[in-house]
Amino acid sequence: MDSRALYQEMILEHNKKPRNWGMLADATHKAEGLNPLCGDHIHLSLKLNGDQVEAVGFEGEACAICKASASMMTAAVKGKSRADAELMVQEFRDMTTGKLDTAAPHHLGRLTVFAGVRDLPTRVKCAILPWHTLHSAFAGTDTASTE
Amino acid sequence: MSGRDPLLKPIDVAALRRDFPILDLKVKDKPLIFMDNAASSQMPRQVIERWVKYRSAQHANIHRAVHYLSETATAEYEAARRKVQAFLNAREERECVFTSGTTDGINLVAHGYGRKFFGAGDEIILTTLEHHSNIVPWQMVAEEKGAKIRVVPVNDRGELLVDEYRRLFNKNTKFVAMTHVSNALGTINPVKEMVAIAHEHGVPVLVDGAQAAPHLKVDVQDIGCDFYAFSGHKVCGPTGIGVLYGRAELLEKMQPFKGGGDMILSVTFEKTTYAPIPAKFEAGTPPIGEAITLGAALDYLTGIGLERIAAHETDLLDYATDRFNRLPGVRLIGTAEKKAAVLSFAVEGVHPHDVGSLLNDDGVAIRTGHHCAQPVMQRFKVPATCRASFAFYNTTDEVDALVASIGRVQKLFA
Numbered sequence: 001m002d003s004r005a006l007y008q009e010m011i012l013e014h015n016k017k018p019r020n021w022g023m024l025a026d027a028t029h030k031a032e033g034l035n036p037l038c039g040d041h042i043h044l045s046l047k048l049n050g051d052q053v054e055a056v057g058f059e060g061e062a063c064a065i066c067k068a069s070a071s072m073m074t075a076a077v078k079g080k081s082r083a084d085a086e087l088m089v090q091e092f093r094d095m096t097t098g099k100l101d102t103a104a105p106h107h108l109g110r111l112t113v114f115a116g117v118r119d120l121p122t123r124v125k126c127a128i129l130p131w132h133t134l135h136s137a138f139a140g141t142d143t144a145s146t147e
Numbered sequence: 148m149s150g151r152d153p154l155l156k157p158i159d160v161a162a163l164r165r166d167f168p169i170l171d172l173k174v175k176d177k178p179l180i181f182m183d184n185a186a187s188s189q190m191p192r193q194v195i196e197r198w199v200k201y202r203s204a205q206h207a208n209i210h211r212a213v214h215y216l217s218e219t220a221t222a223e224y225e226a227a228r229r230k231v232q233a234f235l236n237a238r239e240e241r242e243c244v245f246t247s248g249t250t251d252g253i254n255l256v257a258h259g260y261g262r263k264f265f266g267a268g269d270e271i272i273l274t275t276l277e278h279h280s281n282i283v284p285w286q287m288v289a290e291e292k293g294a295k296i297r298v299v300p301v302n303d304r305g306e307l308l309v310d311e312y313r314r315l316f317n318k319n320t321k322f323v324a325m326t327h328v329s330n331a332l333g334t335i336n337p338v339k340e341m342v343a344i345a346h347e348h349g350v351p352v353l354v355d356g357a358q359a360a361p362h363l364k365v366d367v368q369d370i371g372c373d374f375y376a377f378s379g380h381k382v383c384g385p386t387g388i389g390v391l392y393g394r395a396e397l398l399e400k401m402q403p404f405k406g407g408g409d410m411i412l413s414v415t416f417e418k419t420t421y422a423p424i425p426a427k428f429e430a431g432t433p434p435i436g437e438a439i440t441l442g443a444a445l446d447y448l449t450g451i452g453l454e455r456i457a458a459h460e461t462d463l464l465d466y467a468t469d470r471f472n473r474l475p476g477v478r479l480i481g482t483a484e485k486k487a488a489v490l491s492f493a494v495e496g497v498h499p500h501d502v503g504s505l506l507n508d509d510g511v512a513i514r515t516g517h518h519c520a521q522p523v524m525q526r527f528k529v530p531a532t533c534r535a536s537f538a539f540y541n542t543t544d545e546v547d548a549l550v551a552s553i554g555r556v557q558k559l560f561a
Contacts, residue, residue: 002175003504007559015560038500038516039524039531061530063498064560123504 006116014068024057033133033144040066044133070130166191177510180545185536197443201436227442234445236366244391244425249357250280252376252391257284259401267293269321274299276329279519281355305332305481316348323352327359331520332481333489342371362487364453384444388437398424405430456539460488467546488537499531509552
């Protein structure tokens with residue numbers, strides 16, 4: 001597949017104007033994500049209220065796929081319970097590695113715009129990095145790497 | 148390049164391209180435009196055929212048995228060493244050690260020389276332009292021995308500051324390791340001048356020639372360096388083979404890097420006597436076919452002429468640099484006066500990784516990332532760059548296609 005097909009309006013728009021940009025001053029959980037081979041590098045901060053993601057913010061230096069994935073992820077998990085957010089992490093990982101049937105019910109919504117990345121093996125890591133980082137933030141491990 | 152011989156006959160690129168089967172490949176229904184030659188270059192038919200001939204009619208283990216095939220393989224392997232000697236203009240063939248590549252050659256010197264001769268407080272000089280493979284082996288030895296790494300800085304064009312280099316020397320300086328040509332920026336370093344400065348202080352120098360050997364005429368005696376390493380797969384040869392040139396008197400003083408068969412004179416459980424150089428550094432069965440095929444690759448390049456190759460690539464670089472300078476929103480990183488055919492660049496507002504993926508849609512193969520030269524990226528404050536690196540088989544039409552493809556990326560991200 002052409003990678004151009006992946007660079008849809010929604011991804012380009014989130015890359016240009018990422019949502020929830022900036023680190024939270026009152027974060028309860030933080031993690032850093034790094035793809036050493038391509039240079040994607042993001043920081044993620046969460047504010048959990050009990051079991052609920054009350055606020056989330058990120059910043060960093062990353063390609064359009066990674067940045068848009070992070071932007072859409074932060075918008076999607078805000079207000080969700082930790083368990084629901086972790087379920088999305090699992091589904092997103094399955095989708096980008098071709099293990100999720102996107103025709104069957106799932107919780108990813110518009111995030112299926114990233115489904116095409118499964119045909120671009122060198123870009124899977126870019127799309128997944130924010131999700132690994134979210135998982136690390138929940139788990140309290142500070143650094144996520146897809147290498 | 149200035150000072151080019153005006154009588155130098157230009158290469159016939161169209162004819163040479165026909166030697167490379169892979170250049171007929173279509174990627175996404177578009178002709179492959181291969182501009183990742185600094186990572187690895189392609190192999191011409193003549194070299195592929197040499198590999199087939201070896202595998203079809205000449206293979207056996209070398210330096211051992213007395214039968215026909217072993218004698219043939221041994222003779223061809225040693226003939227390849229003489230081709231390497233001629234290619235580098237080494238004084239003696241025993242100064243040319245077959246390795247698995249540049250990285251292996253540098254590690255051989257770091258362990259064989261560094262671990263024997265470095266001590267606490269000693270200093271090793273490296274440069275900002277080094278590939279990780281000419282940093283990490285020295286750090287490993289320095290850590291073990293309590294030695295220190297000193298680094299030669301660069302200016303904003305990506306040129307080494309020779310005066311700063313001169314100031315780094317003191318009584319503790321024990322070694323200099325530097326690249327001939329920067330893999331990330333293309334800068335051609337003044338190695339001859341820098342070797343002379345080191346030698347004024349009695350300090351030996353290793354030159355990493357991985358990026359120079361494919362693009363310019365290398366003469367180790369003229370450079371005056373003590374060690375010179377390069378890789379087969381960047382000079383149209385196979386992977387898994389490389390060369391370390393070392394001055395005989397230094398190679399003889401060094402300890403072996405790996406122990407095993409073929410590197411010994413005699414072995415008892417009490418004591419082993421090592422073989423003379425270069426066998427001392429070629430433990431185990433070497434990549435015989437790869438060495439012989441490398442010999443064919445060097446024949447191929449010298450058959451064209453490294454001066455003519457350099458002239459064509461310089462024309463291509465000048466053409467591409469001019470086109471890039473007129474592209475709005477594109478910045479060249481590394482603008483040294485003396486450069487090999489490498490264009491490192493950034494497209495404003497687009498991450499290099501996105502550029503690389505989208506160029507691939509147009510059949511254009513470039514490298515994106517930190518190019519295993521993170522100190523260079525830090526110096527120029529970029530996380531990564533896009534890098535187009537040319538070989539003699541690239542054309543100005545391909546440069547035009549690269550520029551057009553970059554324009555399409557900019558349009559998509561506008």
